[in-house]
Amino acid sequence: FETIPTAPPDSILGLTEAFKADANPEKINLGVGVYKDAQGRTPVLASVKEAEQRILAGQASKSYLPIDGAPEYAQQVRDMLFGDRHPLAASPRTRTVHTPGGTGALRVAGDLLHTQLPGATLWLSDPTWANHPAIFEAAGVATKTFPYFDKASNGLAFDAMLDALRKIPAGDAVLLHACCHNPTGVDPTPEQWRAIAKLLAERRLLPLVDFAYQGFGQGLDEDAAGLRAICDAVDELLICSSFSKNFGLYNERVGALTIVGATPDAAEAALSQVKVCVRRSYSNPPAHGAMIVTTILGDAGLQKQWQAELAAMRDRINGMRRLFAASLDKRRVALGGSDNSFITRQNGMFSFSGLNKQQVERLRSEYAIYIVGSGRISVAGMTEANMDRLCDAIAAVVK
């Protein structure tokens, strides 16, 4: 292998490795998007623990799952995406494939685009999650970008986004973050979603909705408003779900690819091709994590407990947003040009802070504070205990 060049470390997971190796006892990891509680831990949810006990007690076999996973899981995924009374939740136009995590869903979607729609370019928001272009490049799908983030307002570049979408050739695919946009935390309003959905339909573009944070923004149904607006407007789309964050099942690798087809036959054909892609890649999905999701969503008591745990995670993050903005205000540091109010308007785990590469580098080398080079801060890693140290350090590097 002496001819093989060494690859650079992953821009986000590589940061966690560097964090682990740092000997500073006051180090703070605001890199990777992993939820931490007020004590800085990432605990197993109590509802998940209870579900696991039930699964272990009742499990009779570890035989293979079907290529597309268990049907009960697929139904639970659809009920959560659309709401269980939505016509698409039980429609034969909608088919769901259980995948290893949201990343697995994105890769399988990429394989489908590459094999079945080979001329299509996939359009990504600028910026987007760093792994998006990488996943689709690996699958052989060409990508381009459309404007999304407006630096001046720290908000959505809505007009520029719509102008760009208007110019995309019919038949291309557009990746949209359903909520809690990674890395910016900036989401369209429900009204803006309706305008985006209308344009996707008029221009005959294929939406690929990445739904990695359902329940982390405003709530399970509120966060699905954009997806449901798109479903009202277009007749075909792909949805990639992840349960890594909302169930805290990061290392169980639980996700799904949902196909909505214009007709049941179209959905069935697309599903058959997805199954070919899966068989050639990882053959069939891992069972345990999906069984946890099915057990929780299939039991009224566990579902209620899980929803309360999800709400507690969401509320803690939103509390940290407010405290972060107030702590910066107190130090007369304005990351948003004039103030810090944009931080409390963003959704989900991340805040696009506006810190530049040099400032991020100084935070790491001088203060052992780890942030992704783009300035994306994981708000979920903030605690009351580390907030003052964090904001003092930011004040020092910004001034």
Ligand code: PMP
């Ligand atoms: N999409 C986005 C936007 C994400 O932020 C993530 C997780 N970082 C994923 C997909 C995939 O999540 P996972 O593979 O861990 O389920």
